[in-house]
Amino acid sequence: MPARPYSFLPEGSTGLLDLSKLGTDISDAEDKRQAGFDAGRNIKAALxxxxxxxxxxxxxxxxxxEKLIIETVGAKADRSPREANLHYQxxxxxxxxxxxxxxxxATLLPPSATPYATDEEYLAGACMGLAQDLAKYGIGRATIRDAESVNCAKVLVGEILGYLLQxxxxNGPLRRKYDGTKYALKTLETLLYELAVTGTSVSNAKEGGEKPAKLQKTENEEPSKLLAHDELKELRERMEHRDALRETLIKRCRDGQKAAKQAIFALHRGDPKKAKTLIDQCEECVKNDLLPIVHEEPPLKYGSFSNMLEEYCEAKLFYAWLFGDTTKVPDDVNNKPSTTLxxxxxxLETLLGKTDDNTEPDYEIGIYLGGICDLTGEIGRFAVQQATLRDEECVKLSLQTNKSILSALQMMGRSPRDIGKKMGALEKSVEKIERILYEMSLSEAAGGRNVQTSTATMDVEPEGKAMDSSSRH
Incomplete structure (x- = not known):
């Protein structure tokens, strides 16, 4: 009868990593996000x-x-990201x-009239979105030869564009919508021109068009009276301050990410002292330079900051896997890996501290799982190094860890969206380490001679990581 499948793992090892709690947290976050989508649909229908x-x-x-909006998102906007797609609503x-x-x-709605909206939502809706609506409004009024109302729309859109030029x-949603404002103004100017050449202008508009009396009252007002300039100036200054924060954060994230990468290289070269120094530098960068910015402007925790944290997790996970205790430099680097995960x-809680922000509870989970997936790539390289030294036990320990991580991720049920693209590379890394052990057995059976097989040079870099690294810069 055939024998049981051969286990490449050391005898008696279970090699299971328990990530079930993280899976439950992700499931709860998905349920909360779905509730946000449901609320958004109710708002859209009412609108x-x-x-x-x-x-x-x-x-x-x-x-x-308006009461429904306030009940859903709160009476006053903060800088935390909206749940689901509520920012669109x-x-x-x-x-x-x-x-x-x-x-x-015929005036522009001031920011103070929408305290539940963020500055970005106000600009996209009350300024850029309104310009598009006024272009459509102008076509309707031009249909009944109402040049005065079209002119009111044109004047206000011109004032909005002049403000946005500051x-x-x-590149992003606001930039694309801003470009649409210019076309809206052109549409309204074209409408006035076409009305004029067909005998209808602002000064001699034909009778019969339904011209709202309140619009006529604002016809001769100075353009500067159409906008709440003081409030809009304060909004612009806030946006400029956030831009400065973003630039500072991106620069400092590059420094922290570079330190984490160099720490990984130092670990592969067998220099834990330098690696620990670099990891400590990365932690200081986060605590002293980056966290104050992220706390002031929560949307900045995505992008460069989260990518840098993922690189930090990879470096520290690798250090702990090799040496166990991350608080000190090991005395002997030639010991077997501790396989501590x-x-x-x-x-992350040690680095970032506990937070009361429940907007997206799976944020840290995604960073941690991304780091632990990337860790398997470094463990694969370590296995190749140890295979050249004929250290079969270290190779088996590497395989045990990668198989444990793969099994734990597969058993989670739900996982962050970005993790799926790394699972294929993780599966391949497990297969390649198994192949390495097979080749080592061939070499041993051949009396220590090198045995050539069809196995290609091992490259266990997770597929998703290469993409992430390029997008970080």
Whole structure:
């Protein structure tokens, strides 16, 4: 009868890493995010109904939609990221409120009228989104030859564009929407020109067009009276301050990430003293330079900061796997690896401290799992080094760790979206280390001679990591 499958692991080892608690936390976070999507759908439906009421010619007096917004996102906006897609719903509501303000007196809705919206939501909705709505509004009014209302829309969009020109928008959603503002102004100017050449202008508009009296009252107002300049200036200064924070954070993240990478290289060269010094430098960079910025501006914790933390996790996990105690430099670097795998709490809560921010509880989990997946690549390289020294036990310990991590990730149930792209590389790394052990057995059977096989040079860099590294810079 066939024998049982051969186990490459040391006899008696279970090699199981328990990540079930993290899987439960991710599941809870997904449920909370789904609740956010459900709330967003309710807001969207109510907003569509409010717009339909406005288009039917009825007065907009119902404040139930604003109450729904406040109940969902709070009366005052903070800088924490919105749950699910609620920022789009808030932006659309602010856009609707800005349009109602225009119909009221042809002025721009001031930021103080939307305390539940962030500065970005206000700019995207009350300024850039409104410009698009006014272009559509202008086409409707031009259809009935109402040049005065089209002119009111054109003047306000021109004022909005003049204000937005003061910003240095970077590539992103605001930049794309800002470009649309220029086209909205061009549309309204074209409408006025076409009305003029067909005999209708602002000064001799034809009778019969429904021209709101309140719009006519603002016809001769100076453009500067259409905007709340003091509030808008303060908003712009806040945005400029956040841009400066972002630039500082990106620069310091490069320093911290470089230290973490060099620590990994030092560990492969057998220099734990230098590696520990570099890891300590990375921790100091996070605590002293980066955390104050992230606490002031929470959206900056994504991107460069999270990528740097993932690199730090990889370095410290590798150090702990090799030597066990991360608080001191080992006396003897020739011992077998300790195979210690630090938990998330031992890595990130120690570094970042506990947080009351429950907006995205799987944020730290994603960083930790990304680091532990990348750790398997370093362990694979370590296995190759030890195979050249004919240290079969170290190779088996490397295989035990990678198989433990692979099994734990597969048993989690739910995992962060970015981890899936690293699972294929992790599976391949396990297969390659098993192949190394097979080749070592061939060499031993051949009396120590090198035995050539079809195995390619081992490269256990996780596929996702190469992509991550390029995007970090």
């Amino acid at each position: 569509v109904a409010a717009k339909a009421t406005l288009e039917s010619g009825k007065d907009e007096t119902d404040d139930s939609l 808030v932006e659309d509501f602010v856009r609707h409120q800005a349009f109602l303000q225009f119909l009221k007196d 910003f240095d928008f970077r 630090l938990k998330k709490e031992e890595l």
